[in-house]
Amino acid sequence: MWSMLYLLRNNPQRLIDNMKARFLDTGLVEEAIRLDTEWRAKKKEYDEAKHELNLVSSRIRTAQGEEREQILVKARELSRKVDNIEKELAELEAKRDEVLKKLPNVIHETVPIGPDESYNQPVRYWGKPKVYSGDVEAFLKETKEKGFNVDYEVIDWKPLGHADFLESKGLTNTQKAGEVAGARFYYMFNDLLWLELALEMYALEFLASQGFTILLPPYMLRREVLEGVISFEDFRDMVYKIDGEELYLIGTAEHPIAALHSGDVIPEKDLPLLYAGLSPSFRKEAGAHGKDTKGIFRVHHFEKVEQFVFSHPDESWKWHEKLIENAEKLWQGLEIPYRVVNIASGDLGIVAAKKYDLEAWMPAQAKYREMVSCSNCTDWQSYRLNIRYAEYKGGVTKGYVHTLNSTALAIQRTICAIVENHQTKDGYVKVPKVLHKYLEHVEKNLKVLVLE
Secondary structure (H helix, E strand, O other): OOHHHHHHHHOHHHHHHHHHHOOOOOHHHHHHHHHHHHHHHHHHHHHHHHHHHHHHHHHHOOOOHHHHHHHHHHHHHHHHHHHHHHHHHHHHHHHHHHHHHOOOOOOOOOOOOOOOHHHOEEEEEEOOOEEEHHHHHHHHHHOHHHOOOOOOEEEOOOOOOHHHHHHHOOOEEHHHHHHHOOOOOOEEOOHHHHHHHHHHHHHHHHHHHOOOEEEOOOOEEEHHHHOOOOOHHHHHHHOOEOOOOOEEEOOOOHHHHHHOOOOOEEEHHHOOEEEEEEEEEEOOOOOOOOOOOOOOOOOOEEEEEEEEEEEOHHHHHHHHHHHHHHHHHHHHHOOOOEEEEEOOHHHOOOOOOEEEEEEEEEOOOOEEEEEEEEEEOOOHHHHHHOOEEEOOOOOOEEEEOEEEEEEEEEHHHHHHHHHHHOEOOOOOEEOOHHHHHHHHHHHHHOOOEEOO
């Protein structure tokens, strides 16, 4: 049974408490309770009418003459009544389920409760950040004041921000891109293309070694499919629509990968199914006015390697930890300090039951910035996409799988972090050792990146 319907029947207070914990109005839950109460009353009426019809129908065979005619008339009346009640029942069920579909996922007990991102809780820190002497106070606010003693290296020069550095080296041109395409687009040149390809290979090779199937998904989805993976009404202004068609550019590989098994019944022995998708991501960034307007950190189009898991419900929380662990290993390989943050209830999107963000230290900004989002969506997506599991192929379905997703590397943001963390005083960028093997054959073409 779908978890939302189960809770509605067995623990509706949990749904009400979930709305309160997310700082949302409880009206939708109350409406769902009302509709389900009506549905159950109508179901009882249907069962009684069906039972009466069966009793009357059983008498037709032995009745004769006028009595038989009377029974036939009664049976026809009851049949019409059953049909009418059945239609009313279906309408009530559809209304109830539409309301339930609007509800946010039920948060995990470990999610911190708070209305906004200021309540997000750091879980752990990794690495030894380079901190400009003038930014030590800001760094301690991000670490010590949050209860963590993080070792750091004080440097006497402030690295250039990624936007200024890349423009000054001729590796990006956002001004011309703005003229020909609009704000938040970019041209990328020379070293950065090689670096992008190296990062993609690095992430895909690592995930393949972890048992993931690598794939290239469709870059567009139909609306009805997109509605199965996101709250479309909430994100309508974030997605690009193809004019004249019900097709939308994907915002992440998560969405087409989730749809890969739509309508499927997966044998338990085949779970989990692990996928790593490489794709562009297209986002309007409608709510980001004034944020990160320079550079390639927050843009309308970027490349990304995404992790995705179809899991047995009993295993999904284990896989949530495994996905963030994979992301951490990738960032440790890049030698970039980071922290993992548990996202607060009021800052959590409605699809996820729990989400971790991995935030990299950015020396030029003296801040930790989001690089990875890792979510357990439980059965929120799988119910809408009708992805179930069974004991064996062709067997009776046992429930809905759980879906999980996590960024592996968002390439443009990762480039920003590499530039700020591995920048040298004399204006070069040291390439992390894990990437050397992907760049050695083009080293002679590199102008700003150095392999040491």
